[in-house]
Amino acid sequence: MTPVEKVYLAPMEGVCDPPLRKILCAQGGYDECFSEFIRVTDVVLPTKTLLRDVPELTQNCCTDDGTPVRIQFLGDNATTIAQSAQRAVSLGARSIDLNFGCPSRFVHHAGAMLLREPELLHRITATVREALDPSICLSVKMRLGFASIDEAPALVKAVCVPGLNELIVHARTRSELYRKDALHWECIAQLHELCGSTVLVANGDIIDAASAQCCQKVTQCSRLMVGRAAMAQPNLGRMIKAGAVALSFKEKLQLVPVLFAELMDRGFAEKARLDRVKQYLGFVRRVDAVGAEFFKTFCHVSSQQEALHLVQEYCVSL
Ligand SMILES: Cc1cc2nc3c(=O)[nH]c(=O)nc-3n(C[C@H](O)[C@H](O)[C@H](O)COP(=O)(O)O)c2cc1C
Incomplete structure (x- = not known):
């Protein structure tokens, strides 16, 4: 083909x-x-x-x-x-x-x-x-x-x-x-x-x-x-x-700080930034069992700082 x-x-x-x-x-x-x-x-x-x-x-x-x-x-x-x-x-x-x-x-x-x-x-x-x-x-x-x-x-x-x-x-x-x-x-x-x-x-x-x-x-x-x-x-x-392999969940998580920074640069308020990052991880969890588990905790975070801390901690553990 x-x-x-x-x-x-x-x-x-x-x-x-x-x-x-x-x-x-x-x-x-x-x-x-x-x-x-x-x-x-x-x-x-x-x-x-x-x-x-x-x-x-x-x-x-x-x-x-x-x-x-x-x-x-x-x-x-x-x-x-x-x-x-x-x-x-x-x-x-x-x-x-x-x-x-x-x-x-x-x-x-x-x-x-x-x-x-x-x-x-x-x-x-x-x-x-x-x-x-x-x-x-x-x-x-x-x-x-x-x-x-x-x-x-x-x-x-x-x-x-x-x-x-x-x-x-x-x-x-x-x-x-x-x-x-x-x-x-x-x-x-x-x-x-x-x-x-x-x-x-x-x-x-x-x-x-x-x-x-x-x-x-x-x-x-x-x-x-x-x-x-x-x-x-x-x-x-x-x-x-x-024929690239799919990014690992860790690699997908490493995009979260990048996304926060980009949204901040463009003037998104903190609540909107959090919503957008949750939206991204919401898509990721559909194809990733580890992502689905992580999302259960992540969806409760209420500040960017808390979110970044959780992501960093999780990345170290993976
Ligand atoms: C949240 C969301 C927003 C969309 N917005 C648009 C849009 O602005 N313009 C458009 O032509 N299609 C829009 N679509 C349709 C997509 O471009 C695409 O045709 C559809 O999702 C099917 O492709 P997929 O199965 O690869 O997602 C949207 C789809 C979704 C899920």
Whole structure:
């Protein structure tokens, strides 16, 4: 089988923000990472919003280790999304993604809600493509359908406008949310022939090198995107592309002081810093029995000092 060509770090709102992108990209060896979705209303995004949400724009739109950041927009207004994308490009962005996959009920008439309106998806994608120089990479990230996987072919035809570079497909419908028992990698394989020159990227439940290989085989995609598992296995990109072994729990714990420092640098209050570190270790414990045991104690800590002390003590004991 051909080797995996590219591994992307998925957009994850409230999880994969600038501090986490910096840390995960330094470990992970990703070809590109994505911003959290940035909501576009009927107003073009101000420069200050773009710089706040994607501070990497000030450094060639790359994380510190040089991983490019693709900026993701979510909304239903083709014109303001296109103009916001132009503004992002003028600030240094080289790739833009359109979110047609977010299943949140709180996202009114945007994200996966738009999967019921293929014509609108077409209009948004075509308008953004026309507004950008052909050298700027444009992708769409979507699910297989709103209520049924049978919707996928029509949706693919709607979004694959000339010049769309990539179509990233999370192999579930909006109704299936994140259900473990609902994952349709095999449906992605049938979409290639509808994509024209657009390259398909497979996403959903890739957790290690073996599942990446299986996903590649089933979907016939050589570009993959990983999300939640990248939090649990910070070097997941390297595991998939270069056969790296998973970090040990001790190595994952050693990222905690780094994460605290990064969050502090970016002005997070102590409570928010603790919540984010607990979120990280909450992902880790899912794949690590020692981590699960450690988390039982860690989730009760109430200050950064206490947390760092516990981590240091534990690292010495491992
Ligand atoms: C907490 C969380 C936040 C997410 N935020 C976004 C987002 O901002 N934009 C987006 O397109 N997808 C978002 N997703 C979906 C992921 O990018 C990805 O498609 C999904 O988690 C499936 O991939 P995985 O099984 O590798 O995690 C989010 C997922 C999670 C769990």
